Amino acid sequence: MNNSQIILKLEKVNLYSSLLAKGKSNQLGYPILQDISFQAILGERLAIVGSTGAGKTSLLRLLNRLDEPTNGKIYFDNLEYHQIPIIELRKSVTFLPQEAKLLGMKVKQTLAYPLVLRGFNKQKIRPILDEWTEKLQIPNDWLEKTELQLSAGQRQIVAIARALLIQPKLLLLDEPTSALDAGNANKLMEILVTMSQDSQTTILMVNHQLTLAKKFCTKLIHLQQGKIFADLAASEVNWENLHESLLKAAEEDDFGF
């Protein structure tokens, strides 16, 4: 594949709230995302930042087709999303939500599950599980546990491992470090950078922690009230100004309380 191949492209995408009410109303509700256009090339790492309610999760949900845009177009690997059977799209695009569930399975089974779905046999699954449990330093004694026996941070590490081990073409991560300590969060950033370089995975990560976003990204998308406020190469970002701008937006969201 050509290194500068565009893997993801959004053209004037809008999302209105009525769409989320499962067609109960034909009227447009309030805008959640407006006029969103950007693209990502193979192996690129995009940090999506913005204050609370800016539309970051809504954007990731559209990219995994959990919601449909009200209008505008999304292309994956040059095909319009609607042309791709959802089952095919899900093989290439993995979404890790903020609070991932381990489906009531033991850790061992939850890690193997996406590989079983892809038709891998036990012999093929074993070395992949060994590789990723080692990379994410998942101890053997977690493997027999269920999610109820894990802490929030441990659960997040397992959910991350499950998303990474299939090495999707496009990986969508919604605040993957929210329950991790600083050491694990930094380690994850290193793993993501290596993974995108080695296997050309394109990664979009929502993260409120700018120090982590800075370590991770090659490109930054700053959302503000559902619109793209900035779309910049990482080298062009003034991280101090960005920090100030996000603080100011958060203060304005306090409604004076």
Ligand SMILES: Nc1ncnc2c1ncn2[C@@H]1O[C@H](COP(=O)(O)OP(=O)(O)OP(=O)(O)O)[C@@H](O)[C@H]1O
């Ligand atoms: N199912 C829904 N129905 C209607 N409105 C929604 C729905 N989900 C989100 N919204 C609205 O869309 C806007 C964007 O929400 P979203 O969760 O995408 O923000 P976010 O940037 O991810 O915020 P946070 O940083 O708090 O996670 C908010 O105003 C929210 O109230």
